Amino acid sequence: MKEPLADTLELSEADKEEQYVHAVYNEIATHFSDTRFKPWPVIERYLRALPIGSLGADVGCGNGKYLGVRTGDIFMMGTDRSESLVDICQQRSYECLVSDGLDLPYREGAFDFAISIAVIHHFSSEERRRAAIKELLRIIRPGGTVLVFVWALEQNGRRKFSESTQDVLVPWVIPAGSKNQPTGEDRIYHRYYHLFREGELPALFEQVGGCAIEEVGYDRDNWYVTARKEL
Structure with a gap:
């Protein structure tokens, strides 16, 4: 499931993410969206437990799968770095805009909660991953919560990774003969991931800092954390 990262060693962190994350998701957006439709139980539980009237942000919202979990009594805004995925969200009438997760277009303390699902593992250095978490905490009010999911190095499902490296390129295949690739050969794209060890x-x-961790767990080959911003 992984490719060597030798050809990325000369790239800057931002260029690595541009080539192996941003550009890829713009290319695969429609096919990717077709595979993302059912909310994961832990995330749905978190969203359904929020008080009526809560205002939240989905940072790295993809096709908007979680923006539609509770549309009647809470309000969510989505951001994603992929213009193509944001287009899909807007076609579904979700509030969504293009934005980098390291520089969100929101004032400090604007939201009651924020989620970031399968996003922070795409940042290519520890400093940038830490900055992404800091930005999530910045945009929620004191007492608000964040929920973050990232891919785990310790995989129990169909994906298996070597313990020798946490930084991998993972292929995304659009099969020949599918509606997204009706002719020719399979199209293969490689996405950068940092695989998180337990406790990382x-x-x-x-x-x-500035928050208290309320829950740490493992679900669907992901590690997750729920944290509350200090008052």
């Missing part, structure tokens, strides 16, 4: 995600929250 809560350690980043502790390094950022």
